Amino acid sequence: MAGGERAAHLMRQLASAACRCPAHSQAYSHTYNRVSTGEVHMCERKTDYAFEMACSNIRYGAGVTREIGMDLQNMGARNVCLMTDRTLSQLPPVGVVLDSLTKHGVKYKIYEDVRVEPTDKSFKAAIDFAKQGHFDVYVAVGGGSVIDTCKAANLYASHPEAEFLDFVNAPIGKGKPITATLKPLIAVPTTAGTGSETTGVAIFDFENLKAKTGIANRALKPTLGMVDPLHTLHMPSRVAANSGFDVLCHALESFTALPYYLRSPCPSNPINRPAYQGSNPISDVWARHALKIVAKYLKRAVRDAGDVEARSSMHLASVFAGIGFGNAGVHLCHGMSYPIAGNVKTHRAKGYNVEHPIVPHGLSVVLTSPAVFAFTANMCPERHLEAAQILGTDVSSIKKDDAGRVLADTLRSFLYDLEVEDGLSSIGYTKEDIPSLVKGTIPQERVTKLSPRAHTEEDLTALFAASMKLY
CATH class of the missing domain: 3.40.50.1970 (Rossmann fold)
Structure with a gap:
């Protein structure tokens, strides 16, 4: 089989195995056949056609x-x-x-x-x-x-x-x-x-x-x-928890991010291709594996600092999720977390030896996760259900329309077991703060544009409101 024909054959095989949800399907074979014949050139496309794998x-x-x-x-x-x-x-x-x-x-x-x-x-x-x-x-x-x-x-x-x-x-x-x-x-x-x-x-x-x-x-x-x-x-318990929540959201967000071939604009030069490119087959492997480790070891790592197996496994999970999101990117949880951390008033997180108010990054990210994944699920229900299953929920009889609710409930249960604060209200925010939180999220286009579901200021307002209480 000639090289070009073999490449096309492999891409058709990829397409047949690909996720069929709205955000993660988009016939691979059609795109790649057009590129391989020269019909589509880099500068003519509105969305990207390639992704790059890079890590330390x-x-x-x-x-x-x-x-x-x-x-x-x-x-x-x-x-x-x-x-x-x-x-x-x-x-x-x-x-x-x-x-x-x-x-x-x-x-x-x-x-x-x-x-x-x-x-x-x-x-x-x-x-x-x-x-x-x-x-x-x-x-x-x-x-x-x-x-x-x-x-x-x-x-x-x-x-x-x-x-x-x-x-x-x-x-x-x-x-x-x-x-x-x-x-x-x-x-x-x-x-x-x-x-x-x-x-x-x-x-x-x-x-x-x-x-x-x-x-x-x-x-x-x-x-x-x-x-x-x-x-x-040497990590205190709450530092281990908040660090682990960052791993959790890195994996979930990169796994559900807008696919690389739907991200725009298509760069006119490879030097302009962003580090955060959208979900892709390589990052997916790392994200899935990181989620499996989080599901098995995070609670153990938080509850027992001497559990070397659990702490070591979470250290590797951090690396795995880093490789995944370092190439795919993150989306709404991280984009919304930045003003949550930046507008902190008086909250001083346990386990952190600092003199200033602080909302640790992992905590600021995970507090919006139930609302975010309930919101994004309709664009890729299969992936949201798969994530819920990895985290321990039986999804065998769950309909796709319920994917967002199921993953949100799975996350709430997970956070409750780890004694996470009850939403944004428990770290000092009120509904009056929502406009400022939305304003701080809008400039985070580097990540928010990777959300599989488009969103408006009204959507962000609703997501922050839904995150005021978790339980």
């Missing part, structure tokens, strides 16, 4: 952090920037890294002023440190806040003439492509949630907007993610 190299193993000094030696590192936060700087994960650097004679400077839930101001402080240090390798030891801050410091130190908003996602920033080569970055995650060690995304609170935004580009992804499950044993 990952090294996993209990105690693997001890190798980092050798890695830096192998890289020829002469001046290393080590970023962490003040709490972690006193804990074993950072100690292990420092011991390894010292043992192998690696020169470094430490920056421990990373802010938990970073802001544009805290990003800029870290960037200034990086610019002054002239570092040739970066090491981030911490959760998503530390890793994202280190990514931003590396980016802007490599583009010293750039203004801060140059690379921030549009429409808040200019969303310019990254052209310079960044320095190597080794990420050592200490939480099991963000997946930042796998992705080219860095998130921060834009204080003037009172909402989160970020920078998304494959060039940001770490050179190596050192996933050492021993580090997760």
